[in-house]
Amino acid sequence: MVSIINYTKFALFGLCAIVCLSSCGEKKKDTTVLKVGVCADYKPFEYFEKGQIVGFDIDLFNEVAKRLGKTAVYEDMSFDAILGALTSKRIDVSISSISVTTERQKNYDFTTPYLKGQYSLLVKKDADIKTFDSFKDGILGLQAGSTYEARYEKELKNKYPGLTSQVMSKIPDLLQSLRADRVSAILLGRSEASCIMKGSEGISKVDIDFDTPGEEDPGIALPKGSLLREDMNKVLLEMEKDGTISVLKTKWKIEA
Known part of the structure; x- marks a missing residue:
């Protein structure tokens, strides 16, 4: 009888120890510091200036974190490494102009955009291009892996059978192709196109619209099932209502 009682006490002690360790582990995860993955080569959203990562996305997320009582620590990485870093828990969250697409939502959670x-289209200043009809038999420059490439595949090449594409990894390479007349125009988001145009002599921007909605609206990316999404959505709604997002858009000259 004594041995049974002792065994029971030992078992209960062990269970308490496990619960305690588990609770301690949970407390370590409940940190006020958020590790944020970014690809800091996308001005004006996230880029390096004097050794610091700055931009619209950075200011926006700093405010989100502040209202949640947290601090953001940014880690620069290649864009195609971000989602994998979320999966491996190397980072807690990412804000890096990541479009909320149906495919990405299968494996990750996103805030509301x-x-x-x-x-916009980037074109040479002397080119007579106002719409896709202006170069329906031309060559469209696209960045590899972008939602703009997906837009071409799903819509443009069917609507304009004579329009072909040149896909490249880097925007500077696409600009070089544009200057050398190897592409007729480059399809990009409006704000990044404006930034590129200002720093590129002989290049102009043509704003365009599509007939069908796309999946280019950016959101904050989170691991699947993250409890932060609901809280972040509430904060983003507050920031929209109180004008904070509008102020940041004006500061960074965001055309969206």
């Missing part, structure tokens, strides 16, 4: 995607 904080901007509306708008489109």
Whole structure:
């Protein structure tokens, strides 16, 4: 009888120890610091200036974190590594102009979009291009892996059978192709197109619209099932209503 009682006490002690360790582990995860993945080469949203990562997305997320009582610590990485970093828990969250697409939502959670995607074509200043009809038999420059590439595949090449594409990984390479007349125009988001145009002599921007809605609106990316999404959505709604997002858009000259 004594041995049974002792065993029971030992078992209960062990269970308490496990619960305690589990609780301690949970407390360590409940940190006020959020590790945020970004690809800091996308001016004006996230880029390096004097050794610091700055931009519209950075200011926006800093405010989100502040209202949640947290602090953001940013980690620069290649864009195609961000979602994998979320999966491996190397980062807690990412804000890096990541479009909320149906495909991405299968494996990751997103906040409601904080901007509306708008489109522009980068063209040479002497080119007579106002719409896709202006170069329906031309070549469209696209960045590899972008939602703009997906837009071409799903819509443009069917609507304009004579319009072909040149897909490249880097925007500077696409600009070089545009200057050399290897592409007729480059399809980009409106704000990034404006930034590129200002720093590129001989290049102009043509704003365009599509007939069908796309999946270019950016949101904050989170691991699947993250409890932060609901809280972040509430904060983003507050920031929209109190004008904070509008102020940031004006500061960074965001056309969305």
